[in-house]
Amino acid sequence: MLKKRIIPxxxxxxxxxVKGVNFxxxxxxGDPVELAKRYVDEGADELVFLDISATNEKRKTLTKLxxxxxxxxxxxxxxxxxxxxxxxxxxxxxxxxxxVSVNSAAVNRPDxxxxxxxxxxxxxxxxxxxxxxxxxxxxxxxxxxxxxxSLHTETWVLEAVSRGAGEILLTSMDADGTKAGFDLxxxxxxxxxxxxxxxxxxxxxxxxxxxxxxxxxxxxxALAASIxxxxxxxxxxxxxxxxxxxIPTRWI
Amino acid sequence: xxxxxxxxxxxxxSVKNALDRLGYPAVITADPELIRSADQVIFPGVGEASTAMxxxxxxxxxxxxxxxxxxxxxxxxxxxxxxxxxxxxxTTCLGIFDVGVKHFPATGIVPHxxxxxxxxxxxxxxxxxxxxxxxxxVHSYHAExxxxxxxxxxxxxxxxxxxxxxxxxxxxxxxxxxxxxGKKLLLNFxxxx
Numbered sequence: 185m186l187k188k189r190i191i192p193x194x195x196x197x198x199x200x201x202v203k204g205v206n207f208x209x210x211x212x213x214g215d216p217v218e219l220a221k222r223y224v225d226e227g228a229d230e231l232v233f234l235d236i237s238a239t240n241e242k243r244k245t246l247t248k249l250x251x252x253x254x255x256x257x258x259x260x261x262x263x264x265x266x267x268x269x270x271x272x273x274x275x276x277x278x279x280x281x282x283x284v285s286v287n288s289a290a291v292n293r294p295d296x297x298x299x300x301x302x303x304x305x306x307x308x309x310x311x312x313x314x315x316x317x318x319x320x321x322x323x324x325x326x327x328x329x330x331x332x333x334s335l336h337t338e339t340w341v342l343e344a345v346s347r348g349a350g351e352i353l354l355t356s357m358d359a360d361g362t363k364a365g366f367d368l369x370x371x372x373x374x375x376x377x378x379x380x381x382x383x384x385x386x387x388x389x390x391x392x393x394x395x396x397x398x399x400x401x402x403x404x405x406a407l408a409a410s411i412x413x414x415x416x417x418x419x420x421x422x423x424x425x426x427x428x429x430x431i432p433t434r435w436i
Numbered sequence: 437x438x439x440x441x442x443x444x445x446x447x448x449x450s451v452k453n454a455l456d457r458l459g460y461p462a463v464i465t466a467d468p469e470l471i472r473s474a475d476q477v478i479f480p481g482v483g484e485a486s487t488a489m490x491x492x493x494x495x496x497x498x499x500x501x502x503x504x505x506x507x508x509x510x511x512x513x514x515x516x517x518x519x520x521x522x523x524x525x526x527t528t529c530l531g532i533f534d535v536g537v538k539h540f541p542a543t544g545i546v547p548h549x550x551x552x553x554x555x556x557x558x559x560x561x562x563x564x565x566x567x568x569x570x571x572x573x574v575h576s577y578h579a580e581x582x583x584x585x586x587x588x589x590x591x592x593x594x595x596x597x598x599x600x601x602x603x604x605x606x607x608x609x610x611x612x613x614x615x616x617x618g619k620k621l622l623l624n625f626x627x628x629x
Contacts, residue, residue, distance in 0.1 A: 185552065185553065258615050280453065305482060305484065307547050378545075379546060381545055434570045
């Protein structure tokens with residue numbers, strides 16, 4: 185049976201992990217590769233690296249980092265943050281990333297999705313969408329969730345899939361940071377609407393939140409950052425809990 | 437020496453990285469002499485079938501692949517190209533395995549993406565690998581069940597997760613991205629002579 189995926193997200197700036205990380209018995213210096221390997225050992229199913237520095241000057245640092253990750257990590261990983269052109273996508277994929285995620289740049293110029301999909305295949309293109317519920321509508325935000333766009337979330341994800349997006353990383357800005365659970369309404373709506381996998385993101389606080397997400401929506405995967413980084417929800421315990429509750433989960 | 441075939445549908449670097457981690461250096465090459473003289477050959481692949489087959493034919497790599505006598509391992513698209521025919525681009529493939537490749541039913545989420553378990557893995561490639569062991573899959577087309585099937589998986593329907601005939605082996609999943617279980621499978625392959 186296909187398993188539900190648990191995906192830690194690492195924010196990277198200038199080649200270092202941004203948010204503090206607190207593993208038991210591990211002094212962590214901020215090296216993304218060290219953290220990534222730790223997550224692999226704990227049973228993470230995939231990894232997402234978001235480069236939040238992402239200026240032209242910093243891209244070289246990122247490419248080098250992606251090469252190091254690819255050499256050392258033996259599970260699939262996605263790299264995103266500032267992917268604005270086909271050349272940016274090519275640089276990270278050729279450095280060894282399995283997928284790239286695109287966000288604001290694809291809203292500005294949707295052809296970017298077609299271009300990456302045509303060169304590397306749909307399975308390489310993850311569309312990241314930051315969505316917020318406003319006056320009864322779901323609106324796409326860009327630039328790290330700071331700017332509202334004119335797009336409705338349902339319309340945008342459908343268009344993106346028709347252009348070649350192979351997966352949707354759906355972040356609910358309403359739930360993000362609350363630790364009150366995933367946004368079940370939007371996760372359910374979008375995962376039912378689409379024929380490609382949806383990764384739900386934002387709001388995870390407890391192990392039960394993952395169980396609820398996977399029982400009440402068709403989301404294929406769940407992404408979280410701080411609860412994993414700070415050891416609030418250790419991945420092995422989470423997976424044990426999900427297996428006990430009959431959620432198809434990979435156990436290592 | 438291990439040769440990883442270089443062509444226009446590559447995850448060759450990921451495969452090379454995986455072999456490096458296991459302490460088996462490999463060369464990525466399209467040189468027929470190097471490929472022919474290799475102890476083992478890996479035929480990887482991520483991409484679209486018809487353009488990949490055209491590329492192989494234009495360079496006579498199709499004939500070369502069929503004529504190899506040492507252990508050959510196809511991965512993902514590599515497996516599909518080693519079959520008889522794929523619905524992707526209505527493409528005639530290498531015909532090493534007398535197996536058809538079909539699109540997944542449109543009723544489900546496609547691609548089949550993520551960790552899925554094998555059913556009844558058997559044979560030397562699958563030594564120490566058991567029903568229920570998970571591997572990482574990403575694909576929209578699947579090889580049908582056949583005599584050459586040495587492991588199945590279930591997604592929307594049962595399909596061939598691995599094939600074997602003579603010196604030819606192939607897996608639909610990505611052992612190079614499948615952590616410990618993937619390592620085990622690659623080491624099994626590298627022991628074959």
